[in-house]
Amino acid sequence: MTRLTVPKTYKLYLGGKFPRSESGRTYEVATPAGEFLANASLASRKDARDAVVAARGATGGWAGATAYNRGQVLYRVAEVLEGRHAQFVDEIVAQEGVSRAAATAQVDEAIDRWVWYAGWCDKYAQVAGNANPVAGPYFNISAPEPTGVVAVIAPQDSSLLGLVSAVAPALVTGNTVVVVASERFPLSAISLGEVLATSDVPGGVVNVLTGSPAEIAPWLASHQDVDALDLVGAGELDWPALEQAAAESVTRVSWPEQGPDAATPSIERIRAFTETKTVWHTKSLL
Amino acid sequence: MTLERAVAPAQRAVDILGGDVSESALKGYLEGLPGVDAVGLEQRAAGLGTRSIKTSSKAWALDRIIELIDLTTLEGADTPGKVRSLVAKALVPDASDLTTPRVAAVCVYGDMVPHAVEALGAAHGDPDQGLVSVAAVATAFPSGRASRAVKLADTRDAVAAGADEIDMVIDRGAFLSGRWGQVFDEIVAVKDACRKADGGYAHLKVILETGELNTYDNVRRASVLAILAGGDFIKTSTGKVSPAATLPVTLLMLETVRDWHRWTGEKIGVKPAGGIRTSKDAIKYLVTVAETLGEEWLVPHLFRYGASSLLNDVLLQRQKLTTGRYSGPSYVTID
Numbered sequence: 115m116t117r118l119t120v121p122k123t124y125k126l127y128l129g130g131k132f133p134r135s136e137s138g139r140t141y142e143v144a145t146p147a148g149e150f151l152a153n154a155s156l157a158s159r160k161d162a163r164d165a166v167v168a169a170r171g172a173t174g175g176w177a178g179a180t181a182y183n184r185g186q187v188l189y190r191v192a193e194v195l196e197g198r199h200a201q202f203v204d205e206i207v208a209q210e211g212v213s214r215a216a217a218t219a220q221v222d223e224a225i226d227r228w229v230w231y232a233g234w235c236d237k238y239a240q241v242a243g244n245a246n247p248v249a250g251p252y253f254n255i256s257a258p259e260p261t262g263v264v265a266v267i268a269p270q271d272s273s274l275l276g277l278v279s280a281v282a283p284a285l286v287t288g289n290t291v292v293v294v295a296s297e298r299f300p301l302s303a304i305s306l307g308e309v310l311a312t313s314d315v316p317g318g319v320v321n322v323l324t325g326s327p328a329e330i331a332p333w334l335a336s337h338q339d340v341d342a343l344d345l346v347g348a349g350e351l352d353w354p355a356l357e358q359a360a361a362e363s364v365t366r367v368s369w370p371e372q373g374p375d376a377a378t379p380s381i382e383r384i385r386a387f388t389e390t391k392t393v394w395h396t397k398s399l400l
Numbered sequence: 401m402t403l404e405r406a407v408a409p410a411q412r413a414v415d416i417l418g419g420d421v422s423e424s425a426l427k428g429y430l431e432g433l434p435g436v437d438a439v440g441l442e443q444r445a446a447g448l449g450t451r452s453i454k455t456s457s458k459a460w461a462l463d464r465i466i467e468l469i470d471l472t473t474l475e476g477a478d479t480p481g482k483v484r485s486l487v488a489k490a491l492v493p494d495a496s497d498l499t500t501p502r503v504a505a506v507c508v509y510g511d512m513v514p515h516a517v518e519a520l521g522a523a524h525g526d527p528d529q530g531l532v533s534v535a536a537v538a539t540a541f542p543s544g545r546a547s548r549a550v551k552l553a554d555t556r557d558a559v560a561a562g563a564d565e566i567d568m569v570i571d572r573g574a575f576l577s578g579r580w581g582q583v584f585d586e587i588v589a590v591k592d593a594c595r596k597a598d599g600g601y602a603h604l605k606v607i608l609e610t611g612e613l614n615t616y617d618n619v620r621r622a623s624v625l626a627i628l629a630g631g632d633f634i635k636t637s638t639g640k641v642s643p644a645a646t647l648p649v650t651l652l653m654l655e656t657v658r659d660w661h662r663w664t665g666e667k668i669g670v671k672p673a674g675g676i677r678t679s680k681d682a683i684k685y686l687v688t689v690a691e692t693l694g695e696e697w698l699v700p701h702l703f704r705y706g707a708s709s710l711l712n713d714v715l716l717q718r719q720k721l722t723t724g725r726y727s728g729p730s731y732v733t734i735d
Contacts, residue, residue: 163726170728339728359725 124154124300126161126324127307129168130317136160141325143301146211154300157325159333162292165321166339169263169290172318177260177288185235187314188285192228194313195306199225202274202302209273209299224278227379231282238286238384246392253395258388260288261366262341265334267327269347269376273299276377277306280346281320283383289342292321292334296347300324327351335359342366342387346377410588412664413628423581430580430624436616436652445648448691449684455721458683462718463501464698465682465705466493467527470535470671472507472708473735474542474639480515483508487519489733490532494715496731497722502527503711504700505565507535510558517562524562527700535565535605539590542609542638544569548586555593558602565603566594567706569638570622572612580625587629603701605671606631610649611641619649623656633669639706644674647684654692661693670697673706679717682710708735 124143125132134140139156155161176184195202199221206217239257246254264284269276273296284291295303307322323330328351335343335356343360345353349370357367368386371377413421417429453461471490473482486506494500504527506516516534517524525531536558540546546554555566568590574582587606594602606626610619623634634653637644650672657668670689676682682705689697697703712732719727 166726166728333726336725337728338726338731362725 122152124152124304124324126155126157126165127304127311127320127322128161128165129171129321130311132304132307132311135325136164139325143209143298145208151208152301154304154324157294157323157330159330161323161325162294162330162333162337165292165323166263166265166334166337168318168321169292170339172290172316173260173262173288175316176285176290176319179288181236181239184286184288185232188228188232188235188282190313191309191315192225192232194309195221195225195228198305198309202305205302205305206273206299209301220272220275224275227275227278228282230379231286231384234286234381234384238381241381242385242388242390248394251397253397254392255395256390256392258287258385259391261387261389262289263339264289264291264342264344264387265337265340266291266293266344267331267346267348267351268293268295268303269371270296270298270327270350272296272376273302274306276347277303279377279379279383280344283379284342284344284387285319286384287388289387290319290321292323292340294327294330294334294347295322295324297324297326331356332359335365336362338363340365342368344368344386345370410584410591410628410630412630412666413584415664416628421584423584426580426584426625426628427578429628430621433617433620433624436620438616441616441652442648445646445651445688448651448688449647451684451687453683453687458717459721461683461686462679462714462721465679465686465714466503466711466718467501468698468700468704469503469711469714470505470507470673470704470706471503471711472639472673472706474507474509474537478509478512480512483512483515484519485733486735487516487532489711489735491520491523493711494718494732497719500715500718502530502532504704505533505535507537507565507567507706509541510536510538510554510561510563512536513558513561513563533564534562535567535603536561536563537567537569537607537638539568539586541567541569541607542640544571545573548589551586552589552593555590559594559596563602565605565633566590567605567607567635569607569609570626572609575613575618575622575625580621583622584625584629587626587631591630603632604630605633605635605669605704607635607638607673608653609638609641610636610646611643616649616652619652620656623653624660627656627660627668631668633671633704635671635673635704635706637672637674637706639674642675645672645676645706647688650685651688651692654689658693667697667702669702669704671704671706676705676707677709677713679710679714682707682714 135155137158140153141156202221203217243257248254336359538555539551608622716727
């Protein structure tokens with residue numbers, strides 16, 4: 115018996131919910147051969163604004179959770195991703211037009227990176243922090259603290275792996291994220307949002323916008339309540355202008371990376387969105 | 401301020417009811433008011449809330465909202481220092497943009513009035529002249545559960561300390577039990593206690609606490625009752641009961657005020673209070689007032705917002721309009 119197809123509506127992922135763009139706009143996502151694949155939301159500047167508000171609201175809870183708990187939650191994301199493995203492979207094949215083997219490799223690598231970053235949650239502070247020697251009866255301790263709200267322009271030539279590689283490291287230390295997904299391959303980003311929504315990640319910790327980075331990025335860069343800007347996928351944009359706009363409110367900026375090695379896992383990506391807090395504490399003189 | 405507008409207690413009731421201001425006459429009059437079409441009211445309010453406001457109108461609206469705010473702090477933990485910082489915020493809402501207008505008034509508990517008056521100094525006065533007045537809540541706010549003698553003493557105390565406006569609560573228990581005469585008498589007595597040393601009256605805002613009145617019919621009756629007894633303003637809520645101000649309730653009160661204006665030519669003020677936290681919400685109220693009563697009602701002596709966190713959101717929107725980029729909570733005060 116033939117069935118009617120049930121096409122999926124890809125919406126945004128904002129504050130733990132899946133709303134349509136407030137502008138009501140959508141755009142067509144096509145296969146590399148030019149066939150219609152799905153409609154995705156075309157996010158507006160107001161969606162970006164709402165996303166930042168949601169991300170700001172989630173900072174306290176996420177940064178305040180214990181590092182161990184954050185690690186558990188991020189590992190849970192990897193578990194749920196694993197369960198949806200086949201769905202992601204299908205989406206990547208449809209969007210990118212690559213072979214199943216290549217798509218499978220991409221999903222495997224994405225899951226492995228989640229696990230790798232999840233493991234860093236309760237280990238990073240030991241590596242990046244320090245007990246500083248001081249000339250006095252004090253402990254002097256430096257520890258990495260999350261920067262706050264990180265806006266990410268995800269790598270544009272990858273549907274899942276680039277996104278994961280850019281988002282996961284920012285989450286490790288307790289930042290919250292507003293990510294603009296790949297314009298050509300946005301579907302995996304929203305499916306990843308579904309994974310996040312069902313794996314103990316509090317609403318607002320990750321917010322996914324789909325649409326035109328050229329349209330949204332300037333608003334995120336100039337937004338006074340964004341603390342850091344990851345331009346990893348902004349190589350095609352006028353990114354020096356974005357960096358300039360970000361400088362107005364002393365926003366941390368990390369630069370675009372190109373090619374297949376873009377956003378390779380590294381402890382540097384975690385460090386890029388932390389600030390060092392140094393505290394003094396008296397030693398007991400007993 | 402507003403001496404010429406303030407009427408003597410109960411004068412309106414005498415005029416309307418023809419000298420016989422007995423409980424039964426009052427009851428007959430209030431029960432004779434037409435019932436409220438709840439579905440129509442809510443639909444109208446929802447419709448007024450969907451207007452799209454474009455940039456230039458929005459800039460006007462944001463400034464006007466600030467000019468109509470009663471900047472409020474009504475916490476048990478209030479201190480003179482908190483009131484001084486509230487007054488500082490009232491006078492210069494946004495230190496990064498000195499073109500930002502001042503708010504209409506600061507609203508505090510009665511014992512904080514002297515501190516507010518002192519902190520305002522020369523800026524204390526009529527908001528219609530760009531100054532900031534002092535409003536005090538009185539009559540055992542927020543519950544209103546105290547003897548009449550205590551309520552009146554509370555009121556006199558605040559007026560003597562320099563309050564220009566008194567926000568009183570009605571006795572909801574008496575109102576809901578049908579003892580409307582008692583509520584009426586109490587408003588009249590409080591209005592009397594609002595008499596200042598110079599012979600004028602402090603502006604009286606009557607808080608109906610619509611969240612406890614249960615029906616729209618009750619809201620209309622309480623509104624008319626408060627107006628008859630001499631209230632200069634009718635105010636939705638204390639902000640301590642949920643739901644506080646809602647758009648349909650405010651619309652109903654505005655319509656009551658509009659009808660009163662048609663009957664008598666007199667202009668009564670309306671103050672929605674509690675739960676209005678975003679510019680978007682505040683603009684809906686602005687639209688509702690303009691559509692129901694006309695723009696001439698959008699002045700400090702006829703319309704106010706009772707709010708504390710609203711001001712910061714309006715300032716963020718205002719900063720967005722002036723700078724062209726989104727602002728954040730780090731750029732306004734922590735209250």
